[in-house]
Amino acid sequence: MKVTVIGLGPGGGADLTGRAREALAACDLIVGYTAYIELVKKDFPEKEVLSTGMRREVDRCRAAVEAALTGRDVAVVCSGDSGVYGMAGLVYEVAREYDPIDIEVVPGITAACGGAALLGAPLTHDFAVISLSDLLTPWDLIERRLSCAAQADFVICLYNPSSHSRPDYLRRACGILLREKSPDTVCGYVRNIGREGEEAHTLTLGELRDTQVDMFTTVFIGSSKTGLLGGKMVTPRGYLQRNG
Amino acid sequence: MKVTVIGLGPGGGADLTGRAREALAACDLIVGYTAYIELVKKDFPEKEVLSTGMRREVDRCRAAVEAALTGRDVAVVCSGDSGVYGMAGLVYEVAREYDPIDIEVVPGITAACGGAALLGAPLTHDFAVISLSDLLTPWDLIERRLSCAAQADFVICLYNPSSHSRPDYLRRACGILLREKSPDTVCGYVRNIGREGEEAHTLTLGELRDTQVDMFTTVFIGSSKTGLLGGKMVTPRGYLQRNG
Incomplete structure (x- = not known):
């Protein structure tokens, strides 16, 4: 029952930090923009994913928060850093409309x-x-x-x-x-x-x-x-x- | 015969990227400020290290370049990112005074x-x-x-x-x-x-x-x-x- 907003670094893979890799391994569901989900699936092919297209940022964050409220541990993935023009801010904003959940931000290498x-x-x-x-x-x-x-x-x-x-x-x-x-x-x-x-x-x-x-x-x-x-x-x- | 300038992230350990970890595993010698060498030694206890105190930045980069010129693969470690107020710039500057060597910068999570x-x-x-x-x-x-x-x-x-x-x-x-x-x-x-x-x-x-x-x-x-x-x-x- 938690959303972790994870920065994948510029290319995913070798750019991932240990902390990001552990958070991805531990989550139940990975939510993200289609292209970033593709980056993650190489390393975590068995994970359940929910991908949305460009400009669907608000829907994506709502889906993540709603999944967390059903008791799941959800990872929202971003290219680069999750905090620099990433989804971290929007997850905090969207989560205000719901019952309280835990939110954690895991930084990545920004561009x-x-x-x-x-x-x-x-x-x-x-x-x-x-x-x-x-x-x-x-x-x-x-x-x-x-x-x-x-x-x-x-x-x-x-x-x-x-x-x-x-x-x-x-x-x-x-x-x-x-x-x-x-x-x-x-x-x-x-x-x-x-x-x-x-x-x-x-x-x-x-x-x-x-x-x-x-x-x-x-x-x-x-x-x-x-x-x-x-x-x-x-x-x-x-x-x-x-x-x- | 190469210097790799590596950002360890804020705390080393879980903040290291896969790329940084591989570069540390591959090098022959790790050079850095004493406190950052301590961060690295936990994960790479077997590596040869050369640590210098605060404000010895120029000496540290010279030592790294000179060791690379003897044919060794040298890692210079920085807290956070190697490029944001890190040693990457100084390594490039110092290296100009010597025969050409390969220099690579591996970014880390900056503060x-x-x-x-x-x-x-x-x-x-x-x-x-x-x-x-x-x-x-x-x-x-x-x-x-x-x-x-x-x-x-x-x-x-x-x-x-x-x-x-x-x-x-x-x-x-x-x-x-x-x-x-x-x-x-x-x-x-x-x-x-x-x-x-x-x-x-x-x-x-x-x-x-x-x-x-x-x-x-x-x-x-x-x-x-x-x-x-x-x-x-x-x-x-x-x-x-x-x-x-």
Whole structure:
């Protein structure tokens, strides 16, 4: 009689933590978006699953809470981390409408961390994470966050940089950042982290503005200190500078 | 002849990913800060280790690169993620001074994600991660980042909020945030994530200003949308609001 919201990491499998693997092994039912259920079924083929399509997030969380109320231990699975743009918040929100149940959140490797590892070490200093999806967030708030993040000289990690219905959002975001940042700013993007077709690229902010990415892509924009070292995107923490 | 920079997650053990565990099992030598080596030795008691004290980060990375150049496979271990304020960036920087070697980064659960899971779901929307340590970063840049993050209405996660030499930094940071944010803003802090003595607390920003925390603490400051649901700190993503 519990819902555990589990982050699978970017690709499931080798990215799973021991804690996530134990929680999946212990549950009675796994609930999730169809593509993430496929990731889990490889490792837990015997488990009962309930999968729902894209944009059925509320239904999915209700189904999980209702199954828990019948006495079952339910796992809700998310790609990446369960807490970063994941289902953890929605499970807490939906559960308020029902009798009290136990909810536990098991974190996973989010795309910011998984993607950074492929590019080098872009997040070794302060950073901001922003989703470019305006399905649930007004675009003017996204613009304000981009502008403030650029003024703060954060490294910026962009989730949901593009989709079929928003093909030009990364270009618009880069335009806002270019008001504050040099077109030579070191950037990178990763695609299909931890999955088949995994790729990582570095480029300048000027080049990024003219690059078409898809919804499986995570984008990194360097701070003024971020550089390229042997092809890797690295933001120095400052140790070498301190030591001379 | 390779250096793998591995994030152990907040507490090591159950927080390790499968990929991190495999990399530790495969290496010849594990290099790290004394406290993190202790975390690893529980699971890999037979491995050769080289531990160094606090603030010996550059020496540690040099030792790892030099051992790799003698033909060994070396793991550098970090608490949390290897890329978020971890050693990944410094390994790339130090390695430039030597003949080329292979470097791989294996991500781990960073304190932002591990701590968020304990508090509820504070990071379900855009957020900024800022270290309050001014050992390597000028305080005026930290102030600017705090101020911009508050203007952007990010959820803010603070690393290194305090130390013996900086007992009042969290108070100063809260003072800056309070210029933009309500004293009723929902906040939380976690201590010893994934370790003995793990604890999580929620409170208001006004209360947080008058709270003394230590160097094992990670602090979360909500956005204007963050609320308390049954004692948990939750930032709505907006699904329920969209659906009615």
